Amino acid sequence: MELMISFALRMLRHRKAGFAGAFVALLCAAALVTACGMLLETGLRGGVAPERYAGAPVIVAGDQYVRQTKESGKEKAKLLSERRWIPASLARDLARVPGVTKVVTEVSFPYAGFTAHGWESAALTPFTLAEGRAPEAADEVVVDARHAGRTIPGHRVVGVTAQALPGQDTIFFTTGEARRLAGRDGLVTAIGVWPGVEVAVEVAVKGAMVYTGDERGAVEFPEAENSRVRLISLGGALGGTSLLVAILVVVGTFALSMQQRRRELALLRAVGALPGQVRRLVGGEALLIGAVAGALGSGAGIALGFWLRSRFVDLGAMPANLRLVVSPFPSIVAVVTTLVVAWVAARVSARRTTRIRPVEALGETALPAAGIPPVRLVAGLLALAGGVVLTIVLAGLNTEAASSPVTMLTALVWTIAVALLGPLVARAVTALPLRAPGVAGYLARKSLRAGTGRLASVIVPLTLMTAMTCTILFVQTTMGHAAQDELGAGVRADHVLGPGASAAAARQVPGVRAVTEVLRTSVRIDLEKYAVQAVTPGGLDRTMDLDVVAGSLDGLGDTSAAISRTAADRLDAGLGDRVGLVLGDGTPAEVRVVAIYARGLGFGDLTLSRGLVAGHVDDPRGTVLVSGGDREALRRASGGAVLDGAGAAEVDSPNAAVTYVAMGLIIAFCAIAVVNTLAMSTLARSRELALLRVVGTTRRQAARMLRAETLTATVVAVALGTAISLVTLAAFSAGMTGSALPYVPSGAYLAVVAAVAALALAATAVPGRFALSCRPADTLAARE
Structure with missing residues (x-):
């Protein structure tokens, strides 16, 4: 064995060019496997440090998963697409827990490019005032230090905080105005709890959970949890594909290398080398190349993993504060995988030459x-x-x-x-x-x-x-x-109003025949995700054509739904059937199927009433489809950007x-x-x-x-x-x-x-x- 290893080293030293191709292929394979492993591990174990919730040691918030117990007794959970809110009354119960010194409620919602809150939640970070005062009237706001000197249309900036969070732009309203704008009566996003000593904080409200440490970051940044799920899927799919491509490429490279060395291997057989000795020689060469290529490739793969993370952050697919997990496991897997692939590829490639008789082997080189x-x-x-x-x-x-x-x-x-x-x-x-x-x-x-x-x-x-x-x-x-x-083909509207436009004002514009408000979200049915558009049913036939193949959209309301033909096949649902679903924030609902339509790719798997969905999404603004009316008049009245009807057909x-x-x-x-x-x-x-x-x-x-x-x-x-x-x-x-x-x-x-x-x-x-x-x-x- 030692003789074969020594011989393999000598062969590598004298045939550097012949082994360079295999080395490059193995190095690239190791880099790909390492980078994919880092993405997968980040999805499985990555965490986000809290920013806004950093000042509160304990956060009570909604369970961000929908859970279902299977017949086997095993519980499965899937991430919600919207934030689950909890009752504001829970704060009073928490304040009565012995040892709790302070309880702070907060609401959080998007507003004009900011993450908006009520001023009472400033203590969660904590935010302090650098200048000015706290808001006291409905039209008064406080902005973070990053936006000092900025004007907010329709509001007066009365204070600027001394802090600014790295991952979000913050604006504060009065507590009452924030809850009115959020539109969630009696509900809050989260509750901060300050125990004076080590206190076991328990909640008795269904859907509410206790979060500490980096768990607070997962509640504060629900998009980070979505990114983790995406990374698991992407890392697994990319890693599996990379591995299969790597095997194919490496085997092909070794096959070409062995083809070029047939005369050499045949001569070894002719001078008395046994088939097993030649196989060990080839395997030893492959292991030596694989070890060096795997080590160098895994190092390059770590750099590649960081580059991928930066690209995903730039594309908005991954939050900047989701830390990339760096551990030795992806590198170890890459090196082991490289060694196995190299050894198998070399042995398979040399199989024919090592199994034939010496004279036939020499003949193979000539013919x-x-x-x-x-x-x-x-x-x-x-x-x-x-x-x-x-x-x-x-x-x-x-x-x-x-x-x-x-x-x-x-x-x-x-x-x-x-x-x-x-x-x-x-x-x-x-x-x-x-x-x-x-x-x-x-x-x-x-x-x-x-x-x-x-x-x-x-x-x-x-x-x-x-x-x-x-x-x-x-x-x-x-x-x-x-x-x-x-x-x-399905958008009949003449104009599309961007998020924040007033649908009520658009309805008052002369010449407007129909106005449809549209929200995009998703629901879970038996834990499977389905894309949803939520619309105002009135005049829907004038703004969009879903290509209804059964039933009618006239019956669409808060307790009914239209469903795409593809989704109907997946759910085995027909007209009149009742479908149980979970809305984006975890609220259960049941709807009756009143129509089946063909254009599910463009308009979503399900079409629901906006009245059913609007109170269960993080951002209820959406877009507005308008049939008729003058473009400039709509822009002035609605206060939002106006596109042509064709603009709605741009797929993001x-x-x-x-x-x-x-x-x-x-x-x-x-x-x-x-x-x-x-x-x-x-x-x-x-x-x-x-x-x-x-x-x-x-x-x-x-x-x-x-x-x-x-x-x-x-x-x-x-x-x-x-x-x-x-x-x-x-x-x-x-x-x-x-x-x-x-x-x-x-x-x-x-x-x-x-x-x-x-x-x-x-x-x-x-x-x-x-x-x-x-x-x-x-x-x-x-x-x-």
Whole structure:
């Protein structure tokens, strides 16, 4: 064993270029796994330090989860989309607890870009006045130090605090005015409690809980909890996809490396090395490379994790005060994973050479194998069958949470099938009557037919990059285009008023025929989340068309609902059925289905009455759809921005940018694999190119030959990658939109193809120029 390790070290020292490609692939894989692990761990264990609640040792607030006990007796919990409020009367009960010295109630709600409160809650931070006085009248406010000197329309600034919180802009009203503006009679957001000694604070109100330490930060920043849930999902999906891509790339890289070393390994077998010894040698080399690449890659992955966090914060998908968890576990997992992947990839790649007899092994170096190994053929056919099954499954999924991971997995399984059956694909390509002009074309045609194994190795990463890039990009465009089409066809309003506009004032504008107030939120039904639009029912048919396929919207009210066709299928609900749901703040409700509509992507899974929902959302302002009326008159009367009716059809997809950033890492990894593979393949042909130069081929002819080969491989790979992505996207679109036609912008697709081709040509041209710049005699005389 020691002899094999020593031999492996010597081989690595003398074949640095041959192992560089495997090292780069493993390093990138370790970095990706580490970064994804950091995101996942932050989602599981990350915490947010309190800011506004920092001055209160104990906070009593609502339970921010909806809970359900399953038949097995196990309780499951899902995060609410809105803040759960608690009775203000609970403060009196807490004040009577022995040992409690002070109790402070607070309300919190958005107001003109601020987080607004009543002045009584200033003690929670605590806030103190730097100048001025506390508000005493309904039109008086106090602003934080960051906004000293600012004017607030409709109010008088009578005080400025000495403090300003880093994560929020704060404004204070009088206690009575704050509760009136919040619109939650008898309810408060939270209660701060100051025990004089260690006191067990208990609450007897359903839905109320006690929070201490960093738990207070989770109550203060409910969006941080949403971000944690998103990070768990994103980290898991991205990590799983990264790992599968890494395995595919690393196996391909090692396969190419072993292919280039067949003569070397065959000579070892010919001089008496046993198959087990050669396998241990190859495995030892892989472990040495994997250990170094894993260690360096995990360090790079930590930096990558911090970069991802900064991008997510910039995109608003993650609050700045959600701390990134840094622990040794992601790095350990990355190193172990890298070692396992490297060892398995090397052993699998060298399997054929180590199992044949020495004389046959030497023959293999002179004459490539006539057929594909049976095991590889069976694995490829199984991968094809897996791709078919996953495609069928994907076509039946109609929720984004379920379809997103299956979409990436489907594209990967199809690509794995191409990788396993690559030699057959390459042989089929070279069997075509390829024609290219001139000496370079003739040489390229002969070279491709003689090196089908090399062609297969080059096709795989190019196919992977094309398939993954197209799938990632066009999943988003397909969903966005479908929702945009539904909104564009369904909005009948002439104008859209932005948040804060007065619907009552808009109704008084001459020429206005109908006004519909719209709120966006979500509800839980059996713990599953459903998107909701809450509307004022009067005149709804004049401002929007939901494409009702059953029932009528005339019966929409506080105890009824319209439901999309997709949601109706998921819930197995029909007209007249009663559906139990939990509103965004945890309040249970039951509604009767009075209509089923087709345009669920654009208008939400459920349409409820605004009267039912408005008192249960953090921000009840929403938008206003107006049919008729003059634009300028509406702007003056409502006090809000006015858009054309088409403006309502603009689909906001904040998660799309996050997905692009996260999955962009996969695309970057695929691009590195392309450069890696093509560079290795080209540099390994130095002797071949030197022989061509010796027999009279010019440097320009040899360079053109390399370009022709690369373009052939690129055309084949782009065709395969496009086919894989189209099959995957068609299944995704069929499940999510009801149409098997995905939306693929021609400009974006051509940009992908151009980027793949440019990358392939550059990855061939640079090492090719280096190989051709050497003197042929020197190259032929050099030792391998």
